[in-house]
Amino acid sequence: MIKEIKLPEIADNVTTATVLEVLVSEGDKVGADDMLAEMESDKASFELPSEVDGVVKEVKVKAGDEVKVGQVMFTIDTEGGDAGEKEEKSSGEKEEPAAKEEKKETSEKDEAKVAEDKKQADREPEKEQEPQASKKEEVSSAPASDKPASHVPASPAVRRLAREIGIDITQVKGSGPSARVTEEDVKAFAKSVIQGKPSVSSGMVDDFELPDFSKYGEIRREKMDTIRKITAKSMAGSWQNVPHVFQFDKTDVTELEKFRKDYSKLVEKQGGKLTVTAILLKLSALGLRKFPKFNASVDMKNEEIIYKDYVNIGVAVDTERGLIVPVIRDADKKSITELSVELGDIAERARTKKIKPDELQGANFTISNLGGIGGTNFTPIVNRPTVAILGVSRSQMEPIWMDGEFKPRLMLPLSLSYDHRLIDGADGARFLRWLCEAMQNPLVTMF
Amino acid sequence: MAKKQVIVLGAGPGGYAAAFQAANLDLDVTLIDPKPDPGGVCLFHGCIPTKALLHLAAVKDESEKAADWGLTFSGVKVDIDKVRQWKQSVVKQLTGGLGQLAKARKVEYLQGWATLTGKNSLEFSPVKGEKKQIEFENLIIATGATPSGLPGVDFNDDVWNAELALELKEVPKRLLVVGAGYIGLEMSVIYKSLGSDITIAEFTSDILPGLDQDLRDVFKKERKDLMQNTLFNTKVTGVTKKGKKLEVELETKDGKKKESFDKILVAIGGRPNSRNIGLEEVGVELDDKGFVNVDLVRRTSVQNIYAIGDVAGQPMLAHKASHEGRVAAEHIAGHKTAFEPKAIPAVVFTDPEIAWTGLTEGEAKEQGKKVEVAKFPWAASGRAVTLGLKNGLTKLIIDPENDRILGAGFVGKEAGAMVAEATLAIEMAAVARDLELTIHPHPTLSETIMEAAEVYFGHATHIHKKKKK
Numbered sequence: 001m002i003k004e005i006k007l008p009e010i011a012d013n014v015t016t017a018t019v020l021e022v023l024v025s026e027g028d029k030v031g032a033d034d035m036l037a038e039m040e041s042d043k044a045s046f047e048l049p050s051e052v053d054g055v056v057k058e059v060k061v062k063a064g065d066e067v068k069v070g071q072v073m074f075t076i077d078t079e080g081g082d083a084g085e086k087e088e089k090s091s092g093e094k095e096e097p098a099a100k101e102e103k104k105e106t107s108e109k110d111e112a113k114v115a116e117d118k119k120q121a122d123r124e125p126e127k128e129q130e131p132q133a134s135k136k137e138e139v140s141s142a143p144a145s146d147k148p149a150s151h152v153p154a155s156p157a158v159r160r161l162a163r164e165i166g167i168d169i170t171q172v173k174g175s176g177p178s179a180r181v182t183e184e185d186v187k188a189f190a191k192s193v194i195q196g197k198p199s200v201s202s203g204m205v206d207d208f209e210l211p212d213f214s215k216y217g218e219i220r221r222e223k224m225d226t227i228r229k230i231t232a233k234s235m236a237g238s239w240q241n242v243p244h245v246f247q248f249d250k251t252d253v254t255e256l257e258k259f260r261k262d263y264s265k266l267v268e269k270q271g272g273k274l275t276v277t278a279i280l281l282k283l284s285a286l287g288l289r290k291f292p293k294f295n296a297s298v299d300m301k302n303e304e305i306i307y308k309d310y311v312n313i314g315v316a317v318d319t320e321r322g323l324i325v326p327v328i329r330d331a332d333k334k335s336i337t338e339l340s341v342e343l344g345d346i347a348e349r350a351r352t353k354k355i356k357p358d359e360l361q362g363a364n365f366t367i368s369n370l371g372g373i374g375g376t377n378f379t380p381i382v383n384r385p386t387v388a389i390l391g392v393s394r395s396q397m398e399p400i401w402m403d404g405e406f407k408p409r410l411m412l413p414l415s416l417s418y419d420h421r422l423i424d425g426a427d428g429a430r431f432l433r434w435l436c437e438a439m440q441n442p443l444v445t446m447f
Numbered sequence: 448m449a450k451k452q453v454i455v456l457g458a459g460p461g462g463y464a465a466a467f468q469a470a471n472l473d474l475d476v477t478l479i480d481p482k483p484d485p486g487g488v489c490l491f492h493g494c495i496p497t498k499a500l501l502h503l504a505a506v507k508d509e510s511e512k513a514a515d516w517g518l519t520f521s522g523v524k525v526d527i528d529k530v531r532q533w534k535q536s537v538v539k540q541l542t543g544g545l546g547q548l549a550k551a552r553k554v555e556y557l558q559g560w561a562t563l564t565g566k567n568s569l570e571f572s573p574v575k576g577e578k579k580q581i582e583f584e585n586l587i588i589a590t591g592a593t594p595s596g597l598p599g600v601d602f603n604d605d606v607w608n609a610e611l612a613l614e615l616k617e618v619p620k621r622l623l624v625v626g627a628g629y630i631g632l633e634m635s636v637i638y639k640s641l642g643s644d645i646t647i648a649e650f651t652s653d654i655l656p657g658l659d660q661d662l663r664d665v666f667k668k669e670r671k672d673l674m675q676n677t678l679f680n681t682k683v684t685g686v687t688k689k690g691k692k693l694e695v696e697l698e699t700k701d702g703k704k705k706e707s708f709d710k711i712l713v714a715i716g717g718r719p720n721s722r723n724i725g726l727e728e729v730g731v732e733l734d735d736k737g738f739v740n741v742d743l744v745r746r747t748s749v750q751n752i753y754a755i756g757d758v759a760g761q762p763m764l765a766h767k768a769s770h771e772g773r774v775a776a777e778h779i780a781g782h783k784t785a786f787e788p789k790a791i792p793a794v795v796f797t798d799p800e801i802a803w804t805g806l807t808e809g810e811a812k813e814q815g816k817k818v819e820v821a822k823f824p825w826a827a828s829g830r831a832v833t834l835g836l837k838n839g840l841t842k843l844i845i846d847p848e849n850d851r852i853l854g855a856g857f858v859g860k861e862a863g864a865m866v867a868e869a870t871l872a873i874e875m876a877a878v879a880r881d882l883e884l885t886i887h888p889h890p891t892l893s894e895t896i897m898e899a900a901e902v903y904f905g906h907a908t909h910i911h912k913k914k915k916k
Contacts, residue, residue, distance in 0.1 A: 150787040153851060153876030163783045178849035180876045 003052045005036060005074040007067045014357055017041035018226050019065045024074070028056045036074050037061065038353075040226050045353030054078035154181035162186045167193070227322040238384045243420040246379045247428045251436035253395055254410040272340030276392065276412070277315065277369045281339045283438045284390060285311045285331035286445045288365055291431045295364045297385040298422050305422060314363030314383075315343060317350045324350040325383070327363045371395065377413050387422050390435075391415040412439070450582040451477045453779055454569070455589055456561055456724075459487020460494075461756030461768025462589030463545055469587075469776035470552035477555040477581075481574060484546035485556070488591055489765040491538060492610035497633050499537045500613070501796050503530060504640030508798055516835060525641050531615040563725030566749055585751045585779045588731075588739060589772060590724060592717035592757035597625065600686050600713075605693055607712045609634065618642050619709035623695055625683050627654040629795040630714035635673055636797045638712075646708070647677040648697060650715070655795065658856075659808045661822070662801055665838045665858040669799050686711065719758040734760075743785045744778040745771050753779070767791050790854070790873040794863035799839065802866035805854030805873045806844050818854075819847045821879070821903035823895045825859055827910050830890040836860060841895035843869070843879065845903055850878040861892050868896055879903045 007017055020038040024030060035047040036056070054076040061073045149159050152169045158181055162169035165186070172189045174181035213219045224232065253276070260274055267274040288295040288311050297306045311332040314325040326346040331339060349355045368380045369392035380391040393413040399406040416432040423431075437444050455466040458480035466478040466485075482491060489495060510520045549556050559573035561581075568582045594608040602608050604616075609630050618641045624631045627649035635645045654663055654677075667674045678699060685696035692707045719737045727733060732740045732748040738761075739747055739754035747754050753775040756768030770786065777784040790805035811818040825831035825839030839859025846853050855869030872882060882900035887893045901907035 149785065150789045153849075155875045156788075159787065160784070163785060166783070177880070178851055178876070178878050180878075 001078045002057060003054065003076045003078050004072045005048065005051060005076060006072050007039070007048070007069050009069055014041050014069070016066050016068050019061045019063050019067060019073075020045065021063050022059060022061065023047075024056050024059065026056055026059055030054065030056060030076065039067075040353075041357050046356060048073065050074075050076060052076050052078050152181055153179055154186075158183050158186055165190050225321065227324065231323055234383065235381050238381050242382045242384060244379075244382060244417055245420045245423075245425060245428055247416045247418070247425075247432050248377055249414050249416075249432045249436050250411045251414060251439040252400065252409050253412045253439055256439055257395075257410050267337050267340045270337050270341055272337060272342075272344050274336070274340050275343070276371065276395075277367060278336055278340040278343050279439075280367055280369070280390070280392065280435075281313055281315070281328060281331050281343065282334070282336045283435060283442070283445065284365060284367060285313060285334075287431060287435050287438065288313075289332055290434065290445075291427065293423055293427060294388045294418070294431055296387060296422060297364075298387065298419060300421070308364050310364070312362050312364050314360075314366040314386075315347070316366060316368035316380075317347045319351045321353075324355070324360065325363065325366060326350050326355055326359050327361065329362070366390070367392065371412075377415050379415060380417050382417050382419050387419040388428075388431075389417050391417065450567065450584050451475065451555075452583075453477070453585045453587065453776070454479060454561075454581065454583040455587045455772075456569075457487065457589035457591055457720075457756070457758075458482065458485035458545075458556075459589060459591050459756060459768065460489045460765040461591075461772040462487065462587070463549070463772075464769035465587045465589060465755060465772030465776045466554050467548065467552055468773040469779060470554050472776060472780035472782070474776070474780055475555075476552075477557060477583075478549060479557045479559060479561050479571065481558060481560055482542070483558060484542040485549055486538075486542035486545055488610075490542050490545070492613045494765055495541055496534050496538055496613045497609070497630075497637065498796055499534050500530070500615075500637045501633060501798075503533075504637050505798050507640050512835060525618070527615055527618055527641065530641075534613070534615065561724070563729050563731075566729050566751065569725070583751075586753065587745075587772065587775050587779075588721075588724075588726065588747070588752065588754040588758055589756050589768070590720040590758050592719050592763055594713070594717045595715050597683055597686065597713055597715075602713070605688065605710055606686060607710060609712070609714060612638070612712050615641075620644060621646070621708045621710075623648060623683075623693075623706075623708040623711045624714065625711060626650070626714040626716070627677060627679075628714060628716065629655065629793075631712070632673075632795055632797050634712050634714060636670075639673060645673060645676060646706070647673065648681045648683055649677060649679050650682055652679050655801065657807065657809060658801070658803065659842070661840060661842065662803065662856045662858045665840050666797070666799060666801055669838050670797070683711075717757065717763060719760075721758050743787065745775040745786055746778065762791060762793065764791065764793060788874070789876075790870045792866045792870045794866060796863060799836075799859045800862035801856075801858045802862035803854065803856040804866050804870040805852070807854055807856070808844060811844060811853070817847060819845045819903060821845060821899045823899035823902055823907065823910065825892070825895060827898070827907075828890075828892060828895050829909075830892050830894065831859065833890065834860060834892075839892075839895075841865070841892075841899045843882070843896070843899045843903065845879050850880060850903075852877050852879065852882065855896070857895075859892065865893055865896065868893060 017039045018041070020040050022037050024036050030036065030050040031053050032050055034050045036050050037048045039046055039048055057075040057077045059074055061067055067073055149169050152159065153174055154169055159169055161183060162172065167186055167190050169181060169186065172181050172185050173179070175185050176182050256279065260276070260279065264274045292307050295308050295311060299306055310330060312327050312329045313331045314327045317324045317326060328339065328342055328346065334342070346355065346359065363386055365386055366383055366389040368389060370378060371392050371394040375393045377393050378391050380389045382389050391414065395410050395412040397408050398411045400409040400411070414432060414436065416428055418428050434444065452475040453469045454477045455462045456479050458478050462478065462480065463485040466476045469476045478485065480487070507523060510523060513520070557571060557573065559571055561569045561571050563569045564580065567584070568580055570578055571581050572578045596602055600606055602611060612634055618638065620643065622638050622643040622645055624635045624645060624647045627647050631647060632654065635647055639645050654666065678697065680700050682698045683695060684698045684703065687694045692709060693711060694705055694707055695711065696703055696705050719739070721733050721737050721739055726739065730749050731752055734740055739759050741747055741754050741759045745753045745755050745759060755771035755775050757763040759771065770788065774784050774786045792802060792804035795801040806818070808818065808820060820842055822840060822842045825836055825841070831839050836859055840857070842856045843852055844854035845851065852869065852872045854873070855866065857865050879900045882896055883904065885897060887897040898907045898909060902910060
């Protein structure tokens with residue numbers, strides 16, 4: 001039997017993933033737990049298992065391909081796998097070079113198709129002036145969506161127009177009755193793509209006209225990887241839509257630092273590392289409970305505020321591949337020890353690409369601690385749909401006027417960026433002050 | 448020798464449409480076919496000659512019905528020689544016209560056969576003259592299909608396929624038509640009208656497999672004369688020549704029986720002409736039924752070889768082939784194109800005509816898709832009554848979620864003409880409201896489309912029904 005291995009549902013709102021590496025080739029024997037490919041989706045990497053025992057019959061993807069959920073990536077012959085068949089195959093190849101050649105051609109075609117699907121929308125509009133021979137290769141033989149274009153409520157002329165100007169009509173939102181797509185809709189969509197304002201996605205494309213840098217010296221161009229692309233789009237989207245306010249404060253962590261050192265052994269025994277971030281996680285979680293606006297989201301379409309009865313906090317992790325933000329769930333209900341253990345584990349998995357996509361979703365608030373690197377303060381950008389983010393910089397000994405004299409105290413600079421659509425300045429100052437006080441005297445959390 | 452830019456193999460309605468479109472797009476085109484002019488099965492012994500004869504049958508049947516309305520003709524006679532001449536003149540006029548259109552477009556027309564010898568070369572065997580190798584950049588396979596025969600029974604003067612039946616050599620007294628598909632039914636109507644006593648033997652349990660039952664029922668009610676001699680669930684298991692007659696063994700549920708006929712017409716579908724022309728040898732993949740596998744632009748597994756029409760898969764219909772031919776030609780010319788119809792209409796040109804397009808009720812059920820069906824029986828159509836039509840039906844298959852027209856079916860006079868409006872509606876993504884709000888001319892049968900849409904909303908002018916929406 002031939003089993004098709006498709007890209008599974010990864011998480012909500014994740015519709016595609018990129019192939020980082022194909023780990024098998026056609027003819028390889030695989031077991032049910034063997035990994036077929038390394039994948040990357042929105043900020044997460046994961047491996048695609050074979051699910052069945054058998055022999056890899058077809059590899060339909062290659063590194064760099066963007067794959068849709070449900071798309072067939074491999075076929076596995078579950079009855080094959082005996083030496084006889086393998087031998088037969090190789091001798092067959094020897095006898096029929098033509099057949100082999102043609103097979104290659106077919107797979108090239110598939111590749112072309114996949115690549116086409118991926119790039120059709122953004123690439124084709126510029127390709128009008130190419131010579132005919134190569135132009136033909138650019139012609140897509142499949143619409144970019146699983147659904148054929150004929151399913152879209154649009155007339156044949158409109159469907160043809162979309163194909164000609166390189167627009168995937170399944171992406172165009174129709175303005176007519178029953179969402180019928182008109183010629184104007186297609187043109188407007190094309191215009192928005194060119195101008196970098198896709199009407200369906202929140203991603204922004206910078207239409208800044210770049211100068212010819214090579215005039216000034218050697219340059220090299222590199223493709224952005226998935227994480228870079230997503231970070232670029234979502235940050236630009238946040239920056240353009242969220243009216244940011246930045247609040248700065250400092251907290252005396254002299255006592256907290258003593259406490260941290262005293263209790264670090266205890267936490268170590270449980271397999272975690274007691275860090276300032278772990279403590280901030282706990283205190284922020286309690287703060288979010290106390291200040292529910294910071295644990296909310298803004299729904300401007302319906303002009304509503306969405307309050308959440310759970311407290312999930314994202315923690316920014318610096319990895320080789322860039323910024324990844326795993327989410328700690330129900331942080332308010334966990335002990336500092338539990339949070340320390342979980343944080344260590346999830347950060348490590350984020351760095352080693354073992355994190356699951358759903359572990360990167362559902363945060364209500366974010367903590368970004370750059371203290372390990374340094375700096376006196378910074379202004380992190382609020383990541384929609386959350387409404388606030390806490391920036392942590394490096395603590396420093398400072399002379400603090402106490403009891404009639406200057407005393408050396410360890411001061412931790414904190415910054416809070418928040419969404420002014422929901423949170424006013426006084427709220428922001430109160431929240432951050434509360435957090436600073438809680439760091440100095442955790443008893444305030446009991447009130 | 449210079450490579451030909453485009454060769455089209457087969458000059459049926461798919462092949463010549465492809466060749467003409469390629470020529471329109473400034474490509475150099477060579478069209479290869481054994482016939483002296485383009486046309487293929489459709490024009491030489493398919494769509495066109497049958498329609499000429501069906502027109503004749505309709506005139507005759509109508510003249511007989513006219514007695515009920517007070518108009519009696521006498522001395523209606525069939526002169527088979529004259530009928531044959533007329534049919535031939537129709538074919539000649541149309542195929543000759545295509546020949547001239549080919550010349551006008553500077554399409555090179557080579558009369559003969561071809562076999563592929565490589566991915567860019569074929570061996571051409573002309574009707575007259577020496578075989579030669581021709582090289583090409585692009586090839587469009589449009590070789591069509593061949594009618595299937597009964598197992599172990601060759602086509603001959605007694606056992607006909609549609610082509611032989613259309614030669615009109617004689618009008619047999621008793622004709623057995625095997626297959627109640629569209630060719631079987633059309634041929635039955637023609638020969639019935641010419642004077643034959645028709646028996647139809649159909650392997651399945653009903654006429655026109657796949658068609659919605661309500662449409663079939665209207666036809667069966669209207670053509671009791673044909674239906675009373677139709678054997679369903681019946682297989683022809685043997686044919687023996689006994690003197691001038693044919694003894695046919697028929698296997699039904701109740702067992703085997705033998706009957707005597709003068710001629711047999713076999714119309715049980717066709718198989719693609721994909722073998723013995725070197726396709727598989729150069730790497731063109733076929734499916735298990737022998738159809739050439741093609742993608743959205745009708746390209747085969749070999750990049751510069753395309754396949755269109757009957758050889759590239761169901762439905763085996765001329766208009767589907769023509770559309771595919773144009774798509775393939777456009778793709779070769781570098782255009783961004785695709786074969787992606789929302790609906791392919793089908794018409795059975797019997798009296799009454801049966802036509803349908805898009806999704807059928809049966810298909811909706813198979814796909815588990817919820818649909819609403821709005822029917823308008825022609826008894827409520829003024830135009831139908833003035834035409835003396837008692838039965839007739841227009842139905843729309845509608846998506847209840849967004850009121851989009853997904854399919855339509857018609858049975859009755861001019862069904863084949865009306866299905867075009869429904870197909871356009873489907874392609875334009877029209878909703879029921881669009882059809883309802885479009886003024887249709889009165890009194891015409893086309894009003895039944897508008898009124899079926901009204902029925903969907905529960906308030907048709909000429910049918911009173913409880914309010915629904």
